[in-house]
Amino acid sequence: MNILVINCGSSSLKFQLIDSNTEECKASGLCERIGMDESCITYKPANGEKEKKVSPMPDHKEAIRLVIEALTNEKTGALKSLSEIDAVGHRLVHGGEKFNKSVIINDEVIKAVEECNDLAPLHNPANIIGINACKALMPNVPMVGVFDTAIHQTMPAKAYLYGTPYEYYEKYGVRKYGFHGSSHSFVSKRAAELVGKSYEDCKTIVCHLGNGSSICAVENGKSVDTSMGLTPLEGLLMGTRSGDIDAGALEYIMKKENIDFKEMMTILNKKSGFLGVSGVSSDCRDVESAAADGNERAKAAMDVFFYRVAKTVGGYIAAMNGVDVIAFTAGIGENDKHTREEIMKYFGYMGIKIDAEKNSLRGEEVMISTPDSKVKVYVIPTNEELKIARETAALVK
Numbered sequence: 001m002n003i004l005v006i007n008c009g010s011s012s013l014k015f016q017l018i019d020s021n022t023e024e025c026k027a028s029g030l031c032e033r034i035g036m037d038e039s040c041i042t043y044k045p046a047n048g049e050k051e052k053k054v055s056p057m058p059d060h061k062e063a064i065r066l067v068i069e070a071l072t073n074e075k076t077g078a079l080k081s082l083s084e085i086d087a088v089g090h091r092l093v094h095g096g097e098k099f100n101k102s103v104i105i106n107d108e109v110i111k112a113v114e115e116c117n118d119l120a121p122l123h124n125p126a127n128i129i130g131i132n133a134c135k136a137l138m139p140n141v142p143m144v145g146v147f148d149t150a151i152h153q154t155m156p157a158k159a160y161l162y163g164t165p166y167e168y169y170e171k172y173g174v175r176k177y178g179f180h181g182s183s184h185s186f187v188s189k190r191a192a193e194l195v196g197k198s199y200e201d202c203k204t205i206v207c208h209l210g211n212g213s214s215i216c217a218v219e220n221g222k223s224v225d226t227s228m229g230l231t232p233l234e235g236l237l238m239g240t241r242s243g244d245i246d247a248g249a250l251e252y253i254m255k256k257e258n259i260d261f262k263e264m265m266t267i268l269n270k271k272s273g274f275l276g277v278s279g280v281s282s283d284c285r286d287v288e289s290a291a292a293d294g295n296e297r298a299k300a301a302m303d304v305f306f307y308r309v310a311k312t313v314g315g316y317i318a319a320m321n322g323v324d325v326i327a328f329t330a331g332i333g334e335n336d337k338h339t340r341e342e343i344m345k346y347f348g349y350m351g352i353k354i355d356a357e358k359n360s361l362r363g364e365e366v367m368i369s370t371p372d373s374k375v376k377v378y379v380i381p382t383n384e385e386l387k388i389a390r391e392t393a394a395l396v397k
């Protein structure tokens with residue numbers, strides 16, 4: 001089956017065309033600056049050159065039309081005609097407590113996703129725009145929604161409840177939801193396979209470390225805790241997000257800086273994390289190289305990052321009363337040997353040992369622990385689009 005996987009943001013749209021039988025990505029690309037000047041589409045067929053074209057895209061419908069045009073282009077297209085698209089899989093950010101698995105999209109589902117808009121006001125409306133644009137151009141093609149939050153719906157109340165008045169949970173759904181679901185699910189399944197255990201009998205910790213970072217504890221095939229919360233702001237130090245902070249500090253900063261809550265949130269989401277602490281960049285590579293050159297703030301940013309990841313992994317080992325495998329994934333997790341080494345140093349007491357040579361490999365699936373390590377540690381490149389294509393194919397079959 002040809003599955004078109006769509007990841008729709010407010011002004012961008014990423015896509016991949018995946019053959020669900022061979023799991024091959026036949027083409028991929030990105031529409032940028034939708035609704036702005038100089039919007040452009042980048043398209044790359046599997047065995048061809050990447051092409052970038054400036055093309056007006058006043059809305060997402062036009063963006064999808066251009067995606068279809070590129071996919072069916074006579075010379076470079078991966079398809080002969082639109083009719084070869086068997087299904088569309090949409091990455092949907094927030095399904096609240098309404099969705100604990102992927103679903104075939106119908107009007108009822110769209111309404112329920114809309115009801116979660118308050119929980120993800122930047123992401124969910126954009127996801128729905130993407131769904132409606134596909135519906136308008138491909139009315140007879142089935143669509144599936146795959147939620148970032150769904151796999152975490154198995155968390156027990158002790159993991160998801162905040163210490164706020166219970167009525168906020170009851171009235172407004174204030175609780176931890178967690179994100180990066182497709183990645184945590186894809187990587188934890190693969191980790192169980194690699195250590196030769198059944199998914200239903202394996203304790204895995206997935207460290208998804210990228211521009212946005214989160215960790216997930218997967219016990220016997222179920223997410224039992226994760227570091228992001230009601231929103232992706234909770235947890236680790238990230239590219240531009242602060243991660244955990246004492247809420248009391250917000251009032252203090254707002255008073256001192258004379259800023260309102262909206263501005264405070266912009267600072268926590270866009271001007272904090274690696275960028276805010278180091279003052280160098282939100283990109284881990286820049287911060288690490290500044291730290292290596294002796295920049296103290298950059299070093300502090302990296303140290304906070306390593307420490308928080310290690311504390312979270314340690315906490316999840318306690319939560320599951322053990323761990324079989326720890327997996328690193330996403331931009332930093334897959335590529336940065338120094339980060340993996342520094343984090344794993346915290347677990348020497350547990351008998352976890354890292355093989356320096358294996359850890360030097362970049363961006364490939366590899367076991368980086370030594371054969372006598374008490375816990376196996378892997379790098380597993382994530383593939384969220386493939387996970388979405390698999391879920392989509394399974395539901396529309």
Ligand code: AMP
Nearest residue numbers: 210211212283284285330331332335336
């Ligand atoms: P992602 O959000 O998964 O695309 O990851 C983006 C992050 O990965 C950025 O902070 C990059 O700095 C980081 N990254 C990518 N390649 C490397 C690398 N070779 N070493 C360290 N960090 C990297």
